[in-house]
Amino acid sequence: MDVNQGLTTYIYTYAFSEDERSLCALEMRSFFGDVSQSNVLETFVKIDPKRSPFMKERISVIYEAQNLEDLYKQVETLQMNGVTFKVIYVKNRDLPKNKQDGFEKRREIERKIGLHIKGKADLRHPDRSFGVMHVNEKWVFGEYVKSESVWFRHQQKPNDYSTALNTRVARAVVNIAIPNPTGIKAIDPCCGIGTVLVEARSMGIDMVGSDRNQLIVPGARENMIHFGLTGEINLADMRDITNHYDVAIIDLPYNLCSVITPEEQLEMLQSARRFANKVVVVTVEPVDRLLIKAGFSIIDRAVAKKGVFIREVIICN
DSSP: OOTTTTOOOEEEEEOOOGGGHHHHHHHHHHHHSOOOSSSEEEESOOOOGGGOSSEEEEEEEEEEESSHHHHHHHHTTOOOTTOEEEEEEOOOTTSOGGGOOOHHHHHHHHHHHHHHSSSEEOSSSOSEEEEEEEETTEEEEEEEEEOOOHHHHTTSOSOOOTTSOOHHHHHHHHHHHOSSOTTOOEEETTOTTSHHHHHHHHTTOOEEEEESOTTTHHHHHHHHHHTTOOOOEEEOOGGGOOSOEEEEEEEOOOSGGGOOOHHHHHHHHHHHHHHEEEEEEEESSOOHHHHHHTTOOEEEEEEEEETTEEEEEEEEO
């Protein structure tokens, strides 16, 4: 018996730079427990593509066939119940060049699929969007969802911090820390200007923020309000936190205005060990020794590069 019988297959397409490959792979492992060696991932796990800064689109597979003619026949059985539709050919950039369909061929396949659907096409404002794609030696057809670059809009915030994570990396870090937010209570105890917090709250994740810098907390609150988000941001040293959380994201301070000694870093990490079950640490310095001394086990890691500047993202339990 096929244990996956009855489960929906989801196909995701990805786009990332070489500098982002490691971070994207860690996000994939966090979401799916698996990593694709290509720009396409096939899985039984459903994720909203808007969550990831690397996902481009998702197809929820309804039909699959070895060739287009068989796919056309299957599509004829689709029940539309009077709603309008649009068909989108999803390019698989992993296919060899000689197997890639050109523009005219892609439009022809879209048109032929559309002619076999018993419904009314609407290219501008369809009730349902469908994707067709050639992947893993087969043709698939299913519900299509295009991602939105939510993180990109968050770049335009009233207050910024020169050393803050960029919004694209921040969103990936949140996903790595909290792949499934159901029932999770999280904290960013060094929230700075609120970059991580904005990404988390925009995804509906129950995260609070705090920072010991009284000059920066008002700016973090203003950034949240600017994007129409709500959430608790407290003025507090993380070493004084008494509430307990499922997950903490800690972007360790490192710039000239936030000089902290290794002893202070250890105290911070020991505090996090006390108030959080799982911690994701973002650091520009080697901290493995301190993490182990604080009582953590290192579960997984990635690097986030920007030219020669490198941050490590480390998952700890």
